[in-house]
Amino acid sequence: MKALEKKKIQENPNLLIWGEYLDIKTKDRGIQPLVPSFSQKRLLEINESLYRDGKPRRFIASKSRQVYISTITEAVMFADTSQKEGRNTLIIADSEQGSDYLYQMSRLFYLQLKDKYPHLTPHLGKMNSDGLSFDEINSNIYISTARNLQAGRKMSLQNVHLSEFAFFEHPQELMKGLMQSVPYTRDSLVVVETTSNGKGGYYYNEVMKAKDHRTDWVLYFVAWFECPDYTLPITPKIREFIEKTLTEEEKSLIHIYTVTFEQLWWRRWCIINNCSGMNKCTESGLYLPNEEDKNAMNTLHQEYPAYVEQSFIASGACRFETSVLDEWQNAAPKLKGKDETFIPGINYITGYFTITKDGFIDFIEQTDGPWKLFEYPELGIDYCTGGDVSEGIEVEEGTGDFDYSTIVILRRDTLEQVAEYRAYIEPDLLAYEWFVSLHYFNTPMAGVEANKDGQTTLKFLREVYGYNNIYVRDVIEEERQHRKTKKLGWLTSGGRLKGTRYTMINDMAQFIRNKEGIFRSQDLIGECFTFVKKPDGKIEHNVGCHDDLVFAAGIAIQMHLLTPKTEAWTKRKRLKISYKKARNA
Numbered sequence: 001m002k003a004l005e006k007k008k009i010q011e012n013p014n015l016l017i018w019g020e021y022l023d024i025k026t027k028d029r030g031i032q033p034l035v036p037s038f039s040q041k042r043l044l045e046i047n048e049s050l051y052r053d054g055k056p057r058r059f060i061a062s063k064s065r066q067v068y069i070s071t072i073t074e075a076v077m078f079a080d081t082s083q084k085e086g087r088n089t090l091i092i093a094d095s096e097q098g099s100d101y102l103y104q105m106s107r108l109f110y111l112q113l114k115d116k117y118p119h120l121t122p123h124l125g126k127m128n129s130d131g132l133s134f135d136e137i138n139s140n141i142y143i144s145t146a147r148n149l150q151a152g153r154k155m156s157l158q159n160v161h162l163s164e165f166a167f168f169e170h171p172q173e174l175m176k177g178l179m180q181s182v183p184y185t186r187d188s189l190v191v192v193e194t195t196s197n198g199k200g201g202y203y204y205n206e207v208m209k210a211k212d213h214r215t216d217w218v219l220y221f222v223a224w225f226e227c228p229d230y231t232l233p234i235t236p237k238i239r240e241f242i243e244k245t246l247t248e249e250e251k252s253l254i255h256i257y258t259v260t261f262e263q264l265w266w267r268r269w270c271i272i273n274n275c276s277g278m279n280k281c282t283e284s285g286l287y288l289p290n291e292e293d294k295n296a297m298n299t300l301h302q303e304y305p306a307y308v309e310q311s312f313i314a315s316g317a318c319r320f321e322t323s324v325l326d327e328w329q330n331a332a333p334k335l336k337g338k339d340e341t342f343i344p345g346i347n348y349i350t351g352y353f354t355i356t357k358d359g360f361i362d363f364i365e366q367t368d369g370p371w372k373l374f375e376y377p378e379l380g381i382d383y384c385t386g387g388d389v390s391e392g393i394e395v396e397e398g399t400g401d402f403d404y405s406t407i408v409i410l411r412r413d414t415l416e417q418v419a420e421y422r423a424y425i426e427p428d429l430l431a432y433e434w435f436v437s438l439h440y441f442n443t444p445m446a447g448v449e450a451n452k453d454g455q456t457t458l459k460f461l462r463e464v465y466g467y468n469n470i471y472v473r474d475v476i477e478e479e480r481q482h483r484k485t486k487k488l489g490w491l492t493s494g495g496r497l498k499g500t501r502y503t504m505i506n507d508m509a510q511f512i513r514n515k516e517g518i519f520r521s522q523d524l525i526g527e528c529f530t531f532v533k534k535p536d537g538k539i540e541h542n543v544g545c546h547d548d549l550v551f552a553a554g555i556a557i558q559m560h561l562l563t564p565k566t567e568a569w570t571k572r573k574r575l576k577i578s579y580k581k582a583r584n585a
Contacts, residue, residue: 002119009120013079014048016113021120022075023112024105031112039222040072046218047076047189054186058217060210061193062311064224064304070163073191074102077159078109078141080189081132082122087139089159090152090178091131094167096145102163103129103143146174153177160190166197175202192217196302196311204312204530208522211308212335214368224267224304225259232266238286245281245288253306267304275299317533319505321513328518329525333374344375348520353436361440370423370433374416374520377441382412384563386447386490386555387434388548389427389454405430406552408524409441412560415517422523422549427453431460435467446470447559449551450489458489471559490555504554505539511557524549 009015016022020033036044043061050057061069074091081087091106093099110132114121125135131142144151146168152160160182165171182188194203210219224230234242242261246254250267253259259267268287271277277296281288291297305311309329318325336347351369355361363373377383390405407421407430418441421433434457438446448458448470461467472486493499511517512528519525530545541547 006119010083013083014044014076016079016083016120017044017072017075021113021117022078022109023116024071024075025108031108034071034075036072037068037228039067039069039226043069043072043220044076046220050218051186056184056186056216057189059189059191059193059220060207060217061191061220061222062207062305062308063193063195063222064227064230064311065195067222067227069191069193069220069222070102070161071105073161073163073193074105075109077161077189078106080159081139081141082110082113082134083120085137085139087137087158088155089139089141089161090144090155090157091141091161092144092146092148092151092163092174094146094164098163099143099145100129102161103131106132106141106143146171149174149177151178152181155181156183157181158183158188162190162192163194165192165194166203167194168203172202196305204526205523207308207312208526212522213337214335219308221308223257223306225253225257225263225306230266230270230304231260231262232269234262234265238265241281241286241288247291249291257306267300270304271296271300275303312529318529319531319533319539320509320528322529324512324515325525325528328520329522331518332522332525333520345520348372348374353433353440355436361436363440370421370425371437372420372422372521373418374420375411375418377418378411379442381442382563383409383418383441383444384412384447384556384559385409385434385438385441385444386449386552386557386559387421387430387457388449388551388555389430389452389457390424390548403546404548406548407434407437408521408549408552408556409437409444410517410553410556410560412563415511415557415560417518417520417524417553420521420524420549420552427456428460428464431457431465435461435465438467438469443469445559445563447555448489449555450487450491454489462488471562490558492551492555500558504551504558507561508550508554508557519553521549524553 017034017036020035022034023031024034026032043059047057063069077089077091081089091099091102093102107127110121110124110127122134122139123136125133129143131140133140149170151174160178168174182190197203206215206217207219209215210217239261242264250264253264265287268289271289272279272287275296276299277293278290279287280290289296301310309326333346333348336342336349340347342349349365350372351364351366352371353361354364363371385407387407388405390403404422405425405427408417409419410416411418419437421437425433434446434448438444446461446467446469448454448461450458458470462470470488471490472488473491475485475487490500492501492504494501519528527541527546527548527550530542531540531547531550532542533539541550
C-alpha cells in the first residue's frame with residue numbers, strides 16, 4: 001500500500017497538498033495540516049488546469065494581506081521538488097527576514113513529512129539557510145534575496161517563487177537574467193506574489209499587461225473579502241447602525257461583491273485599528289471611519305484591496321486628480337479578443353498603419369503592434385495630437401529601462417482619446433509613423449516636441465514627407481533686438497513655476513479634474529498616477545516610472561487649446577502630399 005501511495009504522489013505531487021500530508025505553523029493553533037482555503041484551492045486548480053493543457057505556468061499573484069498565497073506556492077514547489085527527480089526550485093524574497101521565513105516553511109514541510117510519512121520523504125543531502133538538497137533524486141530548493149541580481153542565472157530552474165516582488169529594488173534587472181534560466185515548458189512554474197507598493201514601475205506595468213491579456217502571465221488576484229478571517233460578529237444593534245451609516249464605497253462593495261455586514265464591520269474596525277483611521281462615532285463599541293482621511297483609506301486599499309487597481313497607491317502626492325483617474329481606469333477598454341467585435345469604449349485593437357496601393361491609409365490589426373486604436377476616425381471630426389520623442393534616457397539608472405517615443409491623439413469634439421503610439425524607435429522612423437497617423441485622422445496640427453531628438457522628427461515630417469500642418473511657436477530672439485520669429489515644434493521649457501512645462505501640466509491637471517475629456521489607455525492613466533509632487537517641490541514621474549505618454553497627452557491638449565477651428569484650416573497652404581485622405585476603415 002505504501003509503495004502504491006508513493007507512486008501516485010510521485011506522478012502527481014500535488015496530492016501531498018490535497019491529501020493534507022503537509023503541515024504548517026498557524027498563528028494560534030501551533031502546527032496543523034495545510035488545508036487549502038478557497039483562494040488557495042482556486043490557485044491550485046488553475047495551476048493544474050494549465051499543466052493539463054500543456055502550458056507553461058506563469059502567475060502574477062496580487063493579493064491582500066494574510067491570504068497565504070506564499071504558503072500554497074511553497075507547498076506546491078516543495079511537493080514537486082521532493083517527489084520528482086532533477087528538479088531545481090529557487091525561492092527569492094525581498095529581504096533576509098522574508099527569505100528565512102520561507103526557508104523555515106520548507107524546512108517544516110520536510111521535518112513533519114519525515115516524521116509522519118517517512119516512506120514519502122526523499123533522502124536529505126543538506127538543509128541550511130541556503131536551502132534543501134535531496135541528493136538521491138538530485139533535486140534542490142535554493143533560497144536567496146532580491147539583492148542578489150545574479151540569482152539563478154547559471155542554473156536550469158523548473159520552479160521559481162518571487163515573494164513580495166513589488167518591494168524588490170531592481171525587479172526588471174533581476175527578471176531579465178532569471179527568466180532565461182526557466183524553460184518555457186509545462187513542467188515549469190513561476191509565481192510572482194506580493195502586496196502592492198505604489199502605482200507605476202515594473203511590477204505595476206506587468207500586472208496591467210497581464211490583466212489586459214497582453215502577456216502569457218496569468219493575473220491571480222485575491223480580494224480582502226475572499227479571506228475567511230476578515231469578518232467580525234455583529235449584534236442587531238450593530239447591524240442597524242451599519243444600515244443607517246452605509247457609505248458609498250460600502251454600498252458598492254455590497255452591490256458588486258455581495259460583501260456581508262460582518263465583513264463590512266471588520267473593514268470598519270480595520271480602518272480605525274490597522275490603518276490609523278479616525279472614528280467619527282463617539283459611542284463605545286461602534287465604528288464609523290472617516291473615509292475622507294486619504295492616508296487611512298490609501299493604507300486600506302493598498303493592504304486590503306477589493307480589486308487589483310485599488311491596491312496601487314501612488315507614492316508622493318499625485319499631481320492629477322486620482323478619483324478621476326480611478327474612474328477612467330475602471331472604465332478603460334480591454335484588448336479585443338480573437339473572436340470579439342471591435343466596439344469603441346468597450347475594447348481596443350493593436351496594430352500598425354499602412355499605405356495601400358491606391359493611396360489609402362489603413363490600420364492593420366496585429367497582436368502587440370505599437371499602435372493602440374480606441375476608435376476609427378470619422379469624416380468631419382477634428383483631432384489633436386501630441387508626441388514625445390525619446391532621448392534614449394534610462395528612467396532609473398542601471399535598469400536598462402529607457403524612455404519611449406509616444407504619440408497621443410484625441411478627438412476635439414469630446415476630447416476622448418482615440419489612439420496611442422508607444423515604442424522604442426529612431427526619431428526619423430517616428431516621423432513616418434506620425435505622418436500616416438495624421439492622414440488617417442483628418443490631417444490635424446502635429447504637436448511635435450522640439451526638444452533635442454524632436455528636431456530630427458520635425459525635419460523628416462516636413463522635408464521628407466511634406467507635412468506642413470505642424471505647430472509653430474513664437475520665439476523672442478535677444479540678439480535681434482527682441483524681435484519675434486517663428487520656429488517649428490512645441491518646446492517644453494521652464495521649471496516649477498514658469499515656462500511651457502508649467503502651463504502644460506496645469507492645463508492637463510484641469511483637463512483631468514474637470515473631466516473635460518477622457519483617457520482610454522491603461523498605460524497613459526498609469527503614468528498619470530505616478531506623476532507626482534516630490535518632497536523637494538519637483539513635479540515629475542516617480543523613480544523607475546515613465547512619463548512619455550503624459551507629455552504626449554499634455555502636448556495634444558495644448559494643440560486643442562492653440563489650434564484654430566476647421567474653418568481657419570481651409571485657408572492654410574495646401575499640403576504637399578500625393579496621398580488621398582484617410583478613409584473610415
